[in-house]
Amino acid sequence: DTGVSQNPRHKITKRGQNVTFRCDPISEHNRLYWYRQTLGQGPEFLTYFQNEAQLEKSRLLSDRFSAERPKGSFSTLEIQRTEQGDSAMYLCASSYDRGPYNEQFFGPGTRLTVL
Amino acid sequence: DQQVKQNSPSLSVQEGRISILNCDYTNSMFDYFLWYKKYPAEGPTFLISISSIKDKNEDGRFTVFLNKSAKHLSLHIVPSQPGDSAVYFCAATSGTYKYIFGTGTRLKVLA
Numbered sequence: 001d002t003g004v005s006q007n008p009r010h011k012i013t014k015r016g017q018n019v020t021f022r023c024d025p026i027s028e029h030n031r032l033y034w035y036r037q038t039l040g041q042g043p044e045f046l047t048y049f050q051n052e053a054q055l056e057k058s059r060l061l062s063d064r065f066s067a068e069r070p071k072g073s074f075s076t077l078e079i080q081r082t083e084q085g086d087s088a089m090y091l092c093a094s095s096y097d098r099g100p101y102n103e104q105f106f107g108p109g110t111r112l113t114v115l
Numbered sequence: 116d117q118q119v120k121q122n123s124p125s126l127s128v129q130e131g132r133i134s135i136l137n138c139d140y141t142n143s144m145f146d147y148f149l150w151y152k153k154y155p156a157e158g159p160t161f162l163i164s165i166s167s168i169k170d171k172n173e174d175g176r177f178t179v180f181l182n183k184s185a186k187h188l189s190l191h192i193v194p195s196q197p198g199d200s201a202v203y204f205c206a207a208t209s210g211t212y213k214y215i216f217g218t219g220t221r222l223k224v225l226a
Contacts (some may be wrong), residue, residue, distance in 0.1 A: 004158070031212065042119075042204050042216030043159065056213065091158055101147045101166065104214065106158030 004107035006092050012113045013082055020078045021110045025094030032075050033104055034067055035091040036060065043091050043106075049075060050097070082114045118142045119207050121217035132216045134192040136220050138205035141186065145207040149214070150179060153202045154170050162203075163190070182198045 005024045013019050025032050030051050035043035046065070048056045051072035061067075064082075069075040078093055089111050091105035120139045128134045136150075142186050146167040149161035163173040165179045165188070172179050178191045192199055206214040 035193065035214075040218060042206070042218050043214070044216070045213040048212050056211070058213075076176070093158075101164075101208075101210070103149060103161040103164060105161065106151075108158045 004092055004094055004105055006090075006107040006110050008110060009108060010111050010113075012115065015082060015084060016113050017082055018078065018080045019082055019112065020076055021090055021092075021112075023075045023092030023107060025074070025092070026105055028096070029094035029105070030072065030097045031095045031104075032069055033093040033095075034075070034077050035092055035093065035106075037089040038087075040114070046077075060095070079112075082112075084114045087112055087114045117218075118145075119205060119215050119217040121203075121205060121220050123220050124218070125221040125223070127223045127225060128195045130197055131194045132198065134190075134195045134222055134224065136190040136192075136203050136205075138188045138190075138206050138217055139186060140188075142207070142209065142215075143186070144209040145215075148179070148181060148188050149206045149208075150177075151204045151206060151216075153204065153219070159204060163211075165225050177219065180184060189211050192222075195222075197224050200224050 007022045016032045032049045034046040037043045049069040064080045067077045089109045091109045095104045149164040150162040153159045163177045181188045202219045204219045206216045
């Protein structure tokens with residue numbers, strides 16, 4: 001098991017373009033989370049899946065953001081019409097289905113730069 | 116509204132000494148707390164956690180203390196090693212699967 005993987009690791013795009021990131025969780029984990037981290041801040045929760053169901057979304061996730069986990073395995077996070085304020089590290093995490101009191105395992109993140 | 120605060124952005128400690136990282140929270144509904152360590156270009160790595168029914172949890176060189184009345188937790192690393200140099204984040208949850216993270220403390224362990 002190689003842990004949580006994320007692709008791409010870096011993405012540079014121009015304002016107004018659409019971008020999509022992929023997250024592959026640890027295989028036996030059925031919970032998957034997306035966070036965003038900006039400079040000098042801790043990770044901020046964006047959304048959470050249990051299997052393929054998206055159960056919670058943060059107010060940070062505007063209409064330009066959409067996340068999917070079609071078969072309960074990998075997940076994608078799409079940002080449409082990117083803005084410079086979207087520049088951040090996007091982190092994916094996964095965990096076992098043992099209630100909320102279990103650690104989330106994070107991937108290395110995708111660093112997005114919007115020019 | 117910063118519900119989880121790490122007021123020390125950085126800390127330097129000599130190798131072999133104790134490192135103490137602090138975290139304060141405001142939401143009394145939080146009942147599970149975690150510490151993560153982050154190296155550059157990597158995602159956060161889980162270190163240790165504590166439930167609100169306990170006031171101490173220990174794992175090797177790492178001990179987390181929870182003071183519920185003060186809404187304060189701390190991470191003790193003893194003895195500190197150069198490989199412990201990283202950014203440390205505390206996180207809290209009230210059972211909603213959503214972790215609220217602090218802003219991090221950069222620990223530098225000097226050889």
